[in-house]
Amino acid sequence: MTTAQTQQQTATPPSQRRKLTLEDVKTLSLSALGGSLEFYDFVIFVYFANVVGGLFFPADMPEWMRQVQTYGIFAAGYLARPLGGIIMAHFGDLLGRKRMFMLSIFLMAVPTLAIGLMPTYEQIGLAAPLLLLLCRVLQGAAIGGEAPGAWVFVTEHVSKRHIGFACGTLSAGLVAGILIGSLVATAIHSAYSAQEVHAYAWRIPFLLGGIFGFVTMYLRRWLHETPVFKAMQEHKQLAQEMPVKTVVKEYLPSVIMTMAVTWVLTAAVVVTVLLLPSLLQNVIHLDPKTALEANSLAIIFILVGCLVSGALGDRFGNGPIMAIFSIGLGTSFWAFYSTMLQDTTYLFPMYCVVGFFVGLVGIVPAIAVKSFPAAIRFSGLSFSYNIAYAIFGGLTPMIITTMIIENVMAPAYYVAFVSLIGVVASLAIIRFRPTLDLAANPA
Structure with a gap:
């Protein structure tokens, strides 16, 4: 057993089997609300990418080049995630979870509000796209710290028996942010003409996002530092070296998992x-x-799937539930996509089934937080999650759009292959479950 694991046994507070309290419910609710609003801030850009591209780049620029540069600025947010996540996780492991939890929402609210107030290319020239790029980088850094930080924050507040449900609730909140973005974009395009959207209405979603962020910051003032971190402070068991260094040196299998x-x-x-x-x-x-x-309807079923997968993980173990949802995702998406190529009669019900199994995103953070001890948990989760998301999240659209030229079934092949990766990972989780649980919250 490593030194960090031994420290975690001493630092973990008692009552690991207690029921959810009103304080737990408040923590989960405020964390999920903040996560949904922060994710809204991050994704609202893509819903107005065409409008933003027309306003922040020269009018005589070829359309294809404008699209490339606009989505390049959007992608910059993804590329900034690992750096922002690692930095915030480093200080989260040394200074406290709550401080970084507050910082991430601030870093998201300010640039989102700034985009809504920003002058266009016609007004300030080249400075407009450069400022837009800076705002997206700050947003990416914020989201890189928000998701891992929120998962660590809620799991260190609840008992061991509710870790899966806590992660599922928070993941549902993050997914809800995408749904809110879709609904707000639909409302703006319905309420305003194309000329009005181009003239000023495109700013409204960004201004709302900034306001939402500051409201969330105010609400998060009522959250408390996690019991696990406070126990480590009292026992002087915080990481003695750079947390991410310990992660890479001693927990490489957990990183891979x-x-x-x-x-x-x-x-x-x-x-x-x-x-x-x-x-x-x-x-x-x-x-x-x-x-x-x-x-939009499928996203609602994703919310349900997140809660169900997390709760079932608490009851039957993360490994078996991850395996079931991975198989369900691969098979349901294959059936859905191949059917849609021939007949769209059952578009809505079949897409909802796929959405439910996408709810495996509720069990993934529970697996991740159980893979690292408390002293380096934030850094371990943030490093592994954000690096993987930057690589696979960034490359997936390119892979799919390239493969589909050769074979129209490429999206189904890709999801099936990655679902198989999920099943293999599930077997490893089942095999090493005692070690992973001990590293997270020893009883």
Whole structure:
């Protein structure tokens, strides 16, 4: 057993088998609310990418180049995630979870509000896209610390028996942020004409996001530092060297495990949620309205799946539930996608089934937080999750769009392959479950 694991046994407070309290419910609610609003801030950009591209780049720029540069700025947010996540996790392991929890929402609220107030290219020239890029980098750094920080924060507040449900609740909140973004974008385009959206209405979602962020900061003032971190402070058991250095030196198998399940998470979210509406429009020529309606309904089922997978993980173990949901994701998406190529009659019910199994994103963080001891948990989770998300989340759209030229079934092949990775990871989780549980919250 490593020194960090021994320290964690001493630092973990008692009452690991207690029921959820009102304080736990408040913590989960505020954390999920903050996560959903922060994710809204991060994704709202993509819903207005075409408008932003037309306003923040020269009018005489070729359309394809404008699109490339606009989505390049969007992608910069993903590339900034690992650095921001690692830095915030480093100080989260040394100074406290709550401080970084507050910092992440601040780093998201300020640039989101700034985008809503920012002058366009016509007003300030080249400075406009450069400022936009800076804001996206700050947003990426914020989201890189938010998700891992929130998962660590809630799991260190609840008892061991509720870790899965806590992670599932928080993941549902993050997914809800995507749904809020979709609904707000739909409302803006419905309430304003195309000319009004281009003139000023595009700013409204960003201004709302900034306001939401500051409201969330105020609400999070009522949260308390986690019992686990306070116990480590009292016993002087915080990491003695750079936490991420300890992660790489002593917990490489845990890093690999977390990156593997994160790969499954990215395939589930990027392919079946973010890319699929466009694929349905481009491949089978489904009208945009129907595609977005089906997508929104599927996201609601993802929320349900997150809660169910987390709760079942607490009851039956994370490994078996991860395996079941991985198999369900691969088979349901294969059936859905191959059917849609021929007949869209059952678009809505079949997409909802896929959405439910995408709910495996609720069990992934529970697996990850149990892979690292408390002294380096934030850094271990943030390093593994954000590196994997930057690589696989960033490459997946390119892989899918390249493969689909050769074979229209490419999205189904990719999801099936990554689902198999999830099953293999599940077997490893089942095999090493005692070690992983001990590293997280020894009884």
